[in-house]
Amino acid sequence: MSTEAAELLRLEGAGLARDGQWLLQDIDLSLVAGQIVSLIGPNGAGKTTLVKLVLGLLTAERGRVWRRPGLRIGYMPQRLQLNPAMPMTVNRFLALSRAPRTAIAAALAETGIAALGSSPMQDISGGETQRVLLARALLRRPQLLVLDEPAQGVDIAGQTELYELISALRDRLGCGVLMVSHDLHWVMAQTDSVVCLNQHICCHGHPAHISSDPAYLSLFGERHAHALAPYRHRHDHRHDMHGDVVNAKPQPQNAATDREQGRG
Amino acid sequence: MVDVLLYALAAGLLLALISGPLGTLVVWQRMAYYGDTLAHSALLGVALGLVLQVNVQLAVLLTCCALALALTALQRWRATTLDSLLGIFAHSGLALGLVAISLLSGRPVDLNAFLFGDLLAVDRAQLLQLAAVVAVVGALLARTWHSLVSIAAHAELAAIEGLPVARLRLLMMLLIAITVATAMKAVGVLLVTALLIVPAATAGRVGRSPEQVALGAIAAGMLAVSGGLAGAWWLDTPAGPSIVLCAAALFFATALLPAARR
DSSP states (O other), rough: TTTTTTTEEEEEEEEEEEETTTEEEEEEEEEEETTTEEEEETTTHHHHHHHHHHHHHSSEEEEEEEEOOOOOOEEOOOOOOOOOSSSOOOHHHHHHTTTOOHHHHHHHHHTGGGGTTTTTGGGGGGHHHHHHHHHHTTTTSSSEEEETTTTTTTHHOOOHHHHHHHHHHHEEEEEEEEEEEOOOOHHHHHHHHEEEEEEEEEEOOOOOTTTTTTHHHHHHHHHHHHHHTTTTOOOOOOOOSSEEOOOOOOOHHHHHHHHHHHOO | HHHHHHHHHHHHHHHHHHHHHHHHHHHHOOHHHHHHHHHHHHHHHHHHHHTTTTTHHHHHHHHHHHHHHHHHHHHOOOOOOOHHHHHHHHHHHHHHHHHHHHOOOOSOOOOHHHOOOOOOGOOHHHHHHHHHHHHHHHHHHHHHHHHHHHHHHHHHHHHHTTTOHHHHHHHHHHHHHHHHHHHHHHHOTTTHHHHHHHHHHHHHHOSHHHHHHHHHHHHHHHHHHHHHHHHHHHHHOOOOHHHHHHHHHHHHHHSSSOOOOO
């Protein structure tokens, strides 16, 4: 609990240009343990560039990027396109991270795909692939999870389940989360803070404030924003990966009891 | 006379040991064009070696390595235009090499040996050289294999997990350059890429793990070398093209197999 407000990563006036054009300018951003920050913005707004800046795959030309020393980042890329001539099982893909076998089994269980370990990567569905990528991010035992459109290529029901899994993981691991998302319903209902990006940060704050911010309205259109405003996402059941309703105990409760037992 | 065949066979089999796994990496990363560029420019190395009157094999090796370094630097500088750059390099290198060699009047140069290989001309000293190259490349490859597979699967994930991606990529480029320069002796500049790509693509259809594909590519390469040399010996066909033809036959044979994987 004492680390609740621990800052993991901070960008101060960060900027990046390519071919004389600014891709990102004057970015101030702070990521804190236990908080979900979602990144929204139109196509070409520089969301993926910002993600790469946070990950350290790109370096800022202006401003600075501070990371907590020894920060462990788990990254879930937008999509995985394995060469079809590169056969490997899910287990082998996860072993590329050099994590021990027990950790791999645990990550598979945590992401709800324990049965898929020996399936070829080329044979699993889009939703399952996203879970495999999430599992690989978890193998880093991340203090910060960075997710670039995690629900891409996943059907609607699977998306909801994936988002809930991410929320549950945040609760359980206490990690900070930075996520690029197009799903404004989820962004507004479930995230702690929203960053609205269009080469620079247009607006930034709690979802409730953001949705009435003029910058947000001009970027996403007033009609769309109003349609979202009364929506409160309250999920009282779960879906499996095929979209069927499963009235099992919700994931977070299971996690809580697991943790209690682990401590005792 | 049997010595000639044995040396050629030993050289071809040794070569398959490194061209198999490196070829799989080339296939996985869709770098066939890169292999072509290196191979075609190897002829430039031949010309340089003849002009400077140094060991041709060494000149080819150094030219390929220099080109690998230059291409890596170019790729980092501007990734988007690499494809057309490769095309320009590949063919201007080949053309320049051919022109330069033809200008070296007064010296009889067997261009065919460079273009299509001359495996049956391998002597004892060259075989020992080849064994040394294969030992070094093989050892480096074995040490870095796991990391190179990880980069081929997803380079950004590999970088975030702490692998020095840029350095490993450079190493892989150099290993490919060395292999191309060495394999030129066997199959010639025009067919080197085939020796890298075809056995790897064959094994990619059958293997179930990256390692199975790499080992399968070695096996397919060895079969192709043996078959090609047998053809050269008994049917008096040119060795290099016969080897590549054998590799291609294996590829189509596996394509006809009942769906092994799915």
